[in-house]
Amino acid sequence: MLSETSAAVVRATLPAVQAHGEAITGRFYQRMFDAHPELLDIFNRGNQATGQQKAALAAAVVAYADHLTGGAGGVPWGPILDRIAHKHASLGITATQYPIVGRHLLAAVGEVLGEAVTPEVVAAWDEVYWLLACELIAREARLYAGAGVPEGGAVWREWRVVEKVRETTDAVSFTLVPADGGPVPGFAPGQYVSVAVDLDGDRGQQIRQYSLSGRPGAAHWRITVKRVRGLDGAPDGMVSGFLHDRVAVGDTLRLSPPFGEISAIGDDGPLLLVSAGIGLTPAMAALAHLASTAPERPVTLVHADRAGAAHALRHELPGLQERLLNLSVRLWYENAADAELTGLKAEIAGGLVDPALIPVTPGAYVHLCGPVPFMALVRGGLLRRGVPDERIAYEVFGPGMLN
Ligand SMILES: Cc1cc2nc3c(=O)[nH]c(=O)nc-3n(C[C@H](O)[C@H](O)[C@H](O)COP(=O)(O)OP(=O)(O)OC[C@H]3O[C@@H](n4cnc5c(N)ncnc54)[C@H](O)[C@@H]3O)c2cc1C
Ligand code: HEM
Known part of the structure; x- marks a missing residue:
């Protein structure tokens, strides 16, 4: 819990921090990498260049401050913390690195906001940072213990x-x-x-x-x-x-050891796997797993790709369909002309995925993976068709979540 005094200060300064969020994190990374160039080896330079990672960190700290001070419309924080902790654990992030990030983040707030940042403001944001950091450190320690990683995050x-x-x-x-x-x-x-x-x-x-x-x-x-x-x-x-x-x-x-909080199989009921492009990788692990552990489970695979020839691992589908007795496959190929695949019973359509035509079994657990606009389109369509939000899981192949 944030102390009363700090909550008031955070509430008062939140709009300014929000307004300068990107400048603050930009400055933060610059300072931190100047002081600790070794950290450049663990951060994703592609994301740094495109600004995606800056946005993810800024968004997390500001949203958490908002949450602690009663805002954020009751966003459930568990899944967000889990996502960050699993990603951190896969990178071998250690508790000893948190003071470094905290020090440079707070110094960057001071640099960007200038005189408005009194010692009370620093203390209040320090409290926010450490409440969030402690949540993550605790989750990461549990993940390391579960994966048998020795102290110090030696994941490699x-x-x-x-x-x-x-x-x-x-x-x-x-x-x-x-x-x-x-x-x-x-x-x-x-x-x-x-x-x-x-x-x-x-x-x-x-x-x-x-x-x-x-x-x-x-x-x-x-x-x-x-x-x-x-x-x-x-x-x-x-x-x-x-x-x-x-x-x-x-x-x-x-x-690293395997991490990731999103299950591609959910519980025991009907399963709907929806993927696009390289987003098929979790679905292929799910199909291979179910083929040997639950061959009768009703599973629908919906996959979208540019063309049959661009659809990786599709040669494995006929064999999986033989072993998974209730697997139905629906494919959308933008270019359907080369869609033939011997031995596969599938409905194959041309053009882009139409969420209204995705076969939905009542009670199904849904797993989505693909480009963000694709997942947003499919998720929106499924929600409109009455699939409950909590039955739809999705994996983003980059930083962040869908909303
Ligand atoms: C949980 C998870 C699972 C994943 N699973 C898979 C998987 O199974 N298979 C798979 O193929 N991928 C997967 N990914 C994605 C993968 O991790 C990488 O993001 C992907 O391979 C791209 O990495 P890269 O180093 O090749 O590209 P990067 O070098 O990181 O570049 C990424 C993008 O940034 C752009 N960029 C880089 N520098 C600049 C610049 N200076 N200016 C403008 N744009 C720039 C590049 O053009 C490119 O579009 C997964 C990601 C996550 C988070
Ligand atoms: C309270 C403190 C922290 C917060 C709120 C935070 C937040 C985040 C978020 C939101 C992401 C993106 C997760 C996703 O993929 O969706 C992330 C990734 C990452 N974090 Fe943290 N983080 C914190 C501390 C740290 C520390 C101490 C380090 C180590 C120096 C670190 C290193 C990284 C790295 C390397 C990534 C992946 C970068 C990328 O793929 O671009 N973080 N963090």
Whole structure:
């Protein structure tokens, strides 16, 4: 709980902090990276360049202050904290790094807001920061303990690439086993790992998350990576390009344990998996898992892609459909001309997904994954058709959530 005195000060200064949120976090990152250049290796330079990560952190701190002072319209904070904590845990963030972030964040507030920032204002925002930080540190400690990570957030383990398969022009799968020959940890369908790579020249280490696309419980892990191409003069994706072009069978990659709070299978009832493009990776883990654990479960897979030839891993669908007795498949290909796939019983439509035509079984648990506008469209359509909000889970392949 925020103290009464601090709550009043935070309420009074919240509009100014909100108004300057982006300037404050911009200044914060600059200060922090100047003082701790080693942190550049754990932050995502792509997100820094596009401003996405700045927006995510600013939004989280300000929204939490709003929440503590009675605003934010009762937004449930549990899922937001879980998302951040899982992401942090996959990056090996430690409790000892929180004072660094806190110090530079508060100093940045002072720099941007100037004289308005009295010692009382600093104390009040410090309290907000630490209430949030303590929530995250506690969650992250539980996640580390659950994953058997030793103190100090030592999450990294070397994994050897034993297979590299070109799935489509833009997508490649890597099959990985622990380089030390040790056991392969289990994971829940929908979970991801962080992958750390050392880029060439002075670009240092970069870390990205990839959902596990293979069967949980198998003797190896698999990730499927789409090559991100820069649009309108923006640079090509750093890590996806590196994985496509520079990583070969026999090489090793540093991987975190599996984390991620979003289940791709929900409970025991009907399941609706809706994906677009590379967003199919959690759904493929879910299908592989259910094929061996619950072959009779009613499952509908809805997938949208540019074309049949661009649909990664689709060659696995006929085999999955043989084992999953109640799997129905509905595909939307913008270019439906090359949609043939021997052995698959599927309805295939041309054009873009129409949420009104997605088959919805009453009581279904829904899992969405794909570009944010796609998920927003589908979620909106399903909500309008009476699917309860709490039955719709979604995974964003970047920072942030849908609303
Ligand atoms: C939970 C989770 C699961 C994920 N699962 C998968 C998965 O299964 N498969 C998969 O392929 N991906 C997945 N992703 C996405 C993945 O983590 C990466 O974000 C993706 O591979 C892009 O990383 P990159 O380093 O190649 O691109 P980045 O280098 O990070 O670039 C990202 C974007 O920023 C733009 N950009 C970079 N620098 C600038 C600049 N200076 N100016 C303007 N624009 C710029 C680039 O053009 C590009 O569009 C997942 C993400 C999350 C969070
Ligand atoms: C109270 C303190 C903090 C808050 C509120 C916070 C908030 C956030 C949020 C909202 C995200 C985006 C999560 C998502 O993917 O949706 C994030 C990611 C991240 N955080 Fe934190 N964070 C805090 C502390 C820290 C600390 C101490 C570190 C370590 C130095 C850290 C490093 C990172 C990194 C590296 C990412 C991923 C960056 C990216 O992918 O662009 N954070 N954090």
